[in-house]
Amino acid sequence: MDFSNRYVALGDSFTEGVGDHAPELPNGVRGWADRLAAHLASQDGDWGYANLAIRGRKMAQILDEQLEPALAMQPTLVTIYSGVNDLMRPAVDIDALLVSYDEAIGRLVGSGAQVLMFTGFDAKVSKIFARLRGRTAIYNELVREISDKHGTGLVDFWRFREFDDWRMWAEDRIHMSAPGHQRMAQRVLDALGRPSSLPEPELPDLEAKSVAERLREQAEWTRDHVGPWIGRRVRGASSGDDLAPRWPQLRRP
Template sequence: MADDSRINQPGIIGSYAAIGDSFTEGVGDPGPDGTFVGWADRFAVLLADQLPVPDAATIPEDSPHGNFRYANLAVRGRLLDQIVEEQVPRAKELAPDMVSFCAGGNDIIRPGTDPDDLAERFERAVADLSDAVGTVMVTTGFDTRGVPVLRHMRGKIATYNIHLRAIADRYHCPVLDLWSLRSVQDRRAWDDDRLHLSPEGHTRVALRAAQVLGVDVPADPDQAWPPRAQRGTFEERRDDIHWARDYLVPWIGRRLRGESSGDHAEAKRPDLLPLRPDLLPR
């Protein structure tokens, strides 16, 4: 039988569940099995690496990380209330050592959304989670000053972020502050759709999340990007036109039809399972 005492030491995280929307599901970071990887999967590997090395006899055959368990309940397109209804109860049932909670981004970008009201609903969910799990990590929104279409919502996002920080203070939650992560202001941190992170962007977020918990990381998430060639105005405008045709127009169309990219999607990892080596991010 495995010696769980090493997992339950103060400050040691032996199980982790992620809840949220497309950001936490990992959209923009395709994996080897056809699903997305994303920052939460990469963060899970960093958390697993901080566990004490168990005896060989206690290591599950399908996991190189001993007794560490990880679930990802996030589904693309989900609004805050959907996450609270669908994912929070499952996270409470799993009762992991830690839950990362990122929600409200899809609400904020909708016209007429009140960030004050949204924050009140978010806080009720944090209070509910805090009674059932060891630690709740609260995740803020990105600074959208350089994101087409979303830059005019920067004030709403900033207001929501201030609320999230206050909620985190009240419930003693660590904060994954994405607004202050300067490296994701670079265009290379984002996927072609300009709404989701690229694999490197997801990696930067995972490194920052580990730093928040005091976990040793192999690289600085805010390290400078390599220099790149300057682009001309014509190239930038051509890319903007292609982006609008391929991503913006379909996105607007789904909004007008009341559709979501996650209408038929399910959680990719609904149970606390070991990290299989063939599915680990590289």
């Protein structure tokens, strides 16, 4: 199927759409990239869309598995978010990581595609992930250098303070909620310089909770999400090990 505009999304759980539950869709999620693609098609129907992102993927896996298939589709627009899973490992060579990223971005830009990169989020509101702020800041500065070098667009997630609101995050406190994905789609449209008719995210009302309720929620979160996450790291496993890309071929959004 031929399209005059072809959008290919690359990355990990952030781009796959984890946290935006949609049982009727592949892998049970929707996400900001699906929302973006549908909006682009509503403005100009001649869009093809593929999403190659898979949760848990690290930088080398994303580049090894997704770059060549993306280039083969001759994309006119590419979004790529990669490397944050690497930052969560006990040890990481951020400089070496970004050398590979630089080469991949150069190839994407050289194909003629419009490319959008992302910085990592400033997780200062999280007691667990706030310890990664230093790594993420270094990663972000290198991402900005690569973006400047190749002339890509940049979605500067680090500076999006609305995501300090926990209602923008799913129950696991790692992935964005449906409102968070909706807001990210708006932010990406802003970075593309395109007008948005997407509605504002509908946030649930804030609930006043007792100390006991907050402690119980913290214990449940640790049991249901932190424990399994640590267990996968110990085993060298990933939540995406048995998953395939949601939209591996260009399709109408």
